[in-house]
Amino acid sequence: MDKLIINGGRKLKGEVTVSGSKNASLPICIAAALAPGASTITNVPRLRDITTTAKLLESLGATIERHENTMRIDAGTINTVEATYDLVKTMRASVLVLGPLLARFGRSRVSLPGGCAIGARPIDQHLKGLKALGAEITLEHGYVEAIAKKGLKGARINFDVSTVGGTEHLMMAAAIAKGESILENAAREPEIADLADYLNRMGAKIEGAGTDTIRIQGVSELTPAAYEVMPDRIEAGTFMCAAAITGGDVKIKGMKLEHLDALTFKLMDAGVEITNRNDVVRVKGPRRPQAVNIKTRPYPGFATDMQAQFMALMCVAEGASVISENIFENRFMHVSELQRFGADITVEGNSATVKGVKKLSGAPVMATDLRASACLVLAGLAAEGTTEIQRIYHLDRGYEQIETKLAGLGADIKRVPE
Numbered sequence: 001m002d003k004l005i006i007n008g009g010r011k012l013k014g015e016v017t018v019s020g021s022k023n024a025s026l027p028i029c030i031a032a033a034l035a036p037g038a039s040t041i042t043n044v045p046r047l048r049d050i051t052t053t054a055k056l057l058e059s060l061g062a063t064i065e066r067h068e069n070t071m072r073i074d075a076g077t078i079n080t081v082e083a084t085y086d087l088v089k090t091m092r093a094s095v096l097v098l099g100p101l102l103a104r105f106g107r108s109r110v111s112l113p114g115g116c117a118i119g120a121r122p123i124d125q126h127l128k129g130l131k132a133l134g135a136e137i138t139l140e141h142g143y144v145e146a147i148a149k150k151g152l153k154g155a156r157i158n159f160d161v162s163t164v165g166g167t168e169h170l171m172m173a174a175a176i177a178k179g180e181s182i183l184e185n186a187a188r189e190p191e192i193a194d195l196a197d198y199l200n201r202m203g204a205k206i207e208g209a210g211t212d213t214i215r216i217q218g219v220s221e222l223t224p225a226a227y228e229v230m231p232d233r234i235e236a237g238t239f240m241c242a243a244a245i246t247g248g249d250v251k252i253k254g255m256k257l258e259h260l261d262a263l264t265f266k267l268m269d270a271g272v273e274i275t276n277r278n279d280v281v282r283v284k285g286p287r288r289p290q291a292v293n294i295k296t297r298p299y300p301g302f303a304t305d306m307q308a309q310f311m312a313l314m315c316v317a318e319g320a321s322v323i324s325e326n327i328f329e330n331r332f333m334h335v336s337e338l339q340r341f342g343a344d345i346t347v348e349g350n351s352a353t354v355k356g357v358k359k360l361s362g363a364p365v366m367a368t369d370l371r372a373s374a375c376l377v378l379a380g381l382a383a384e385g386t387t388e389i390q391r392i393y394h395l396d397r398g399y400e401q402i403e404t405k406l407a408g409l410g411a412d413i414k415r416v417p418e
């Protein structure tokens, strides 16, 4: 297991390029399973979760070729419809194969993903949607089995909660169901629109992805297509916070600032200067940020995936900020680690009150989940002295070459085997 060692206190300066989106690549690679034949997906980040996705597809019989940021997925060779516990337990998004396999082959059996560090994360909305499309669902021995002997039939599905994975799952399944489906109270995250663009490229008829009502005219089959994945908005937001927390001056290339409005406005309220010229976003941190409050919400609200990184920034702000987490019930595990840097944070229910301190001091810390790891990196970059972050395999799930990219901006950061 590797660890990261950071000598903090350097202002980040220079240019960095954002990788392709993890959270768009996962469903897009899985959607390739809907069409017999080979799809070539580009701008796929080289991450642990993507390797898991490739293994998952291979375990179904698909033929995968990977070269740098390109993945060629031949789903014509899929010969089993079962995804086992070993794969699903390492990556929750694996459950998204259930609907596509069911839609294409009439049957699928996938391990239940179970909870994870940040919350219980049930899949009741996914299953409710598949049932509405005519699937018979049984839960046995830790597996979900879905059967639709005569194929899936279009339906109107009204989600009880805004669910990104649920919306993606039902959009994929409905793409080759018979007739029209309407997804209401659908999630609006940009990754959903990206997936819809890929499905439409394969011949699907989907309208409204990115709004809360998605209309899908089922087609009898999809054909493979080439597709370039959107940039990773959470990686981009993490670099924006890295510039802000170090009082740096960073140009971020390849990102879409319009995907990060909620974060951008909060950073500007905190005194961060943000300009966008010709798709290069320049972020200049203030001497010390001002405290601002945030509440996480489904898109276009403030992303829960940016909450931990923003909290790191608030740890050194002038004043006190209140951070409310409204998406996941246990997404404050970074708090006790931030306290090891000398941060002043108290948690009550789903709110954390962060009283900014002038300086953090480097400390040995442990990563507990993906974005918590990113927040510890940010704290380490700003802190005086040395920070050692253990269990960075969490970080490797979602950030491509983060230490190389940060070192390119002048950070003193290195990866060493533990």
Ligand SMILES: CC(=O)N[C@H]1[C@@H](OP(=O)(O)OP(=O)(O)OC[C@H]2O[C@@H](n3ccc(=O)[nH]c3=O)[C@H](O)[C@@H]2O)O[C@H](CO)[C@@H](O)[C@@H]1O
Residues within 6 Å of the ligand: 023, 024, 026, 092, 093, 119, 120, 121, 122, 123, 124, 125, 126, 127, 161, 162, 163, 164, 165, 166, 187, 191, 304, 305, 327, 328, 329
């Ligand atoms: C791979 C991927 O894209 N992951 C993202 C996706 O996760 P994921 O798709 O798992 O998150 P959801 O949007 O589904 O979850 C949002 C909330 O709805 C609840 N829920 C969800 C489904 C369901 O059937 N029942 C239910 O109650 C969840 O427990 C959670 O409280 O969106 C999250 C919310 O933006 C992000 O933090 C994750 O980074």
Ligand SMILES: C=C(OP(=O)(O)O)C(=O)O
Residues within 6 Å of the ligand: 023, 092, 093, 305, 370, 371, 398
């Ligand atoms: C929580 C995340 O991912 P996942 O849904 O794959 O756990 C994330 O990307 O921050």
